Amino acid sequence: MFGRTRSKKPLSQHPVDEVLPTGKLALYGFQHVLAFYAGAVIVPILLANAIGLSDQQLIHLINADLFTCGIASIIQALGFWKIGVRLPLLQGVTFTAVSPMIAIGLAAGGGTEGLVTIYGSVIVAGLFTFFIAPFFSKLVRFFPPVVTGTVISVIGIALLPVAAKDAAGGDSDAPDFASLTNLAYAFGTLAIILVIYRISRGFLSTVAVLIGLVVGTVLAAVLGHAHFDAVASSEWFGVTTPFHFGWPKFSVTAIISMVVVMLITAVETTGDVFATGEIVKKRITRDDIARALRADGLATTIGGVLNSFPYTCFAENVGLVRLTRIKSRYVIVSAGLFMILIGLIPKAGAIVAGIPHPVLGGAGLAMFGTVAVVGFQTLSRVDFHDQRNVMVVAVSVGLALVPIGVPKFFSNVPDSLQVIVGSGITLGSLSAILLNLLFNVLGGKKNRVNSADPTPNRVTLDQVNQMSREEFTRRFSVLFQNGSWIAEEARHARPFDGVYAMRHAFHNVLFDAPDDRQLELIKSYPDLAGKALVEKVLGPESLRDQCAAGLDRLTFEEYDRFHDLTEAYHEKFGFPLVICVRENTKEAIFATAEARLANSPAQERATALVEIAKIANLRLSDLVDEPPVPAIPST
Incomplete structure (x- = not known):
């Protein structure tokens, strides 16, 4: 029964899998592509300048980079196996x-000799990432919201100075860096994007960034601040061939460095x-992380073969x-096809490269x-x-800002740790x-007891019977x-002469309640081993209760099993699976849950109410002292 229920397909398609009309996809x-382009080409530019490559070699690196970016993006978004x-x-x-x-290239002598040593390390590091993906994905339980929210926030915050530098002109040594003209283009582009968002709620708002980039570039060209001279000198067609710069060379030191990078x-x-996953409202599982990392590894290996670099x-x-x-x-598949096309047509890449840095920077700020903001939402x-x-987030954000705010802060740290x-x-x-x-x-348990098992203040029956309505209810x-x-x-059943009488009073109210109120109560209970438990946002x-049953210490297979069970249960009965898990083993909980899937809806509602009563009994025992049983006098 359980297997058949779990195999049912969702009734509606997730927006992630929606295929838009061709025009919108394009x-x-x-x-x-426009938003991504500047970041895509900056790595080969920095590397070529640092290890002494020629302009023609740099052009080939850029074409290879864009071509492989397209392949990598299609692999990640479309997926296979x-x-x-x-x-x-x-x-x-x-x-x-x-x-x-750069360190690997210079250590190998620079130029193409350094480049082929880099490619050797990239290929091995890519294969390493591909094969360790399923093992690394098992660490996903160490990424609760306090970690993922911090990481996402740090990524956004750390990228803002990149956008700010572009907004000021890109080259801090240029005489017009941070000029009023550059700032005008940057904030003008940002203003265009914001205005479109403000006045439009439909299709225009979804292409606000594109419109801002195009309008900003056109204005810059009309006013003489955008130049497309490289278009005329670029070739119409260019194909990157495997190992264009020579066969890769493999250095143990270089490989170790690149593995650390990956x-x-x-x-x-x-x-x-x-x-x-947060943005598209899709649950991220261990398998998702493994597939993403395999794609990174495969794309990185392909990059080493096709004269490009590690991908993420x-x-x-x-x-x-x-x-x-x-x-x-x-949409990303479409972007990947555009990048492959641009990688094959250097003139097209030269046109995109003509977008002024301040225009890109203005869009980047948004x-x-x-x-x-996505990180902030996760941290909420x-x-x-x-x-x-508090300390995890505060210290991590603080450390992240150190190399951004004071670039020379770690200048005396050994090169091996600079990565x-x-x-x-x-x-x-x-x-x-x-x-x-x-x-x-x-x-382990010490932390769990502090956060999940605070000992409640117990009261006596005399104190219960003297409580005000507000205190009793609270x-x-x-x-x-x-x-x-x-x-x-x-409370109306007071005075109580024992804990049994209290239980009886609560049970009477529970089982005598109207059907709709009982159903509302059942629906209020959280899923077992669900997202709320993983993120520690349960009451x-x-x-x-759930930690006492060890549901916070499951393997990934057990989490997936619970997820499948609760999904099948929700689908059949329309309310959460309620089980009194305290004092039960995981296997007993699994067996009970799978057996209850065979119940009728009426049976299951009655069973859920009984389980709710059991949960209440245990919680009541935590709160009220049972009067001692009088000793029987010995004769």
Whole structure:
């Protein structure tokens, strides 16, 4: 019965899987390309300048980069087998790899000799990421909202200075850097985007960023501040061939450095996947993380073969998904096709490259800011009454801002650690993960007891019988979910001569209630081992009950099993699966749940009420002292 119920397909298609009309796919996809382009080409530009490549070699790197970006994005968004997360996530070269690749290239002698050594390390690191993906994904339980929210917020905050630098002109050494003209283009572009959002609620609002970029670029060209000279000198057609610069060379030191980069990138990818899941309202599972990381690994390996670099999900475009509210992953597939086309036509790339930095920066301020907002929304589910969570977020955000605000702060740290401390995103992300482990994971039961099992203040029967209506209702409404009405009515049975009499009073109100009120009560109970438990946002009584049964310490297979059970139960009966889990084993809970799926709806409503009564009995025992049984005199 359970297997048949679970196999049913959803009645409606998730917006992520919606295939939009061709025209909209093309327009939305091109908007992603424009928003992504500057970030895509900056890595080959920085690397080529640092290791001494020629202009022609740089042009080939850019074409190869764009071509492979398109392939990588299609793999991630479209997906096949167990590869690709199938979310609207666009792939780009990770900034985390820039410093290590420059160090590898220079250590190998620079030029093409350094480049082929970089490609050797990229290929091996990509294969490493592909094969460790399912193992890394098992760590997803160490990414509760306090971690994912911090990582997502840090990503957005750390990218804002990039947008600000573009808004000022891009090159801090240029004489017109931060000129009023540049600022006018940046804030003018931002103003266009905001005005469109303000006056439009339909299609125009979804392409506001694209309109802002186009209008800003056209104005800059008319006024002589946008130049497309490179278009005339670029070739019409150019194909990147495997190992264009020579066969890769493999250095153990270089490979270790690049593996470290990919491990850090895996953390960032995990954060981006969770951020996108939040935006599109799709539950992220361990398998989703594994598929995303396999796509990263495969794309990185392909990048090493096709003269490109390590790939990751681009946070810039996560912000664009939020701004446009277009959730279809096929938009990213469309963007991938555009990038492949641009990678094959250098003239097309030169046109896109002509967008002035201030125009890109103005749009970036809006896009990167929305990434941070997604993080804030995730953090809104965190219990900040717990000081440990406050410290996790405060210290991680603080550390993330150090290399951004004071770039030379870690200048004396050994080069081997620069890959970690030189990036605000990396430093903040690792800090959030490690501090969560320290404060919320290590210490096991001690932390759980403090947060999930506070000992309630017990009272005597005499105190119960003397309580005011308000005090009685406040104290005993916790026996039931949203159960203040039961406590109010049960109070009329006072005075109680024992805990049994109290139970009897609560049960009378529960079982005598109208059908609609009973159903409303049943629906108020949380899912077992559900999202609320994982994120520790249950009420203290429900949290204590589920933790006492070990439901906060499940394996991923057990979490998936609970998820399937509760989904099948919801689908059949229309209300949550309610079981008195305290003092039960996980296997007993599973067996009970699977057996109850065979019940009729009427049977199950009655069973759920009985389970609610059992839960209330145990909670009542936590609150009221049972009078001692008088000793029988010995004869």
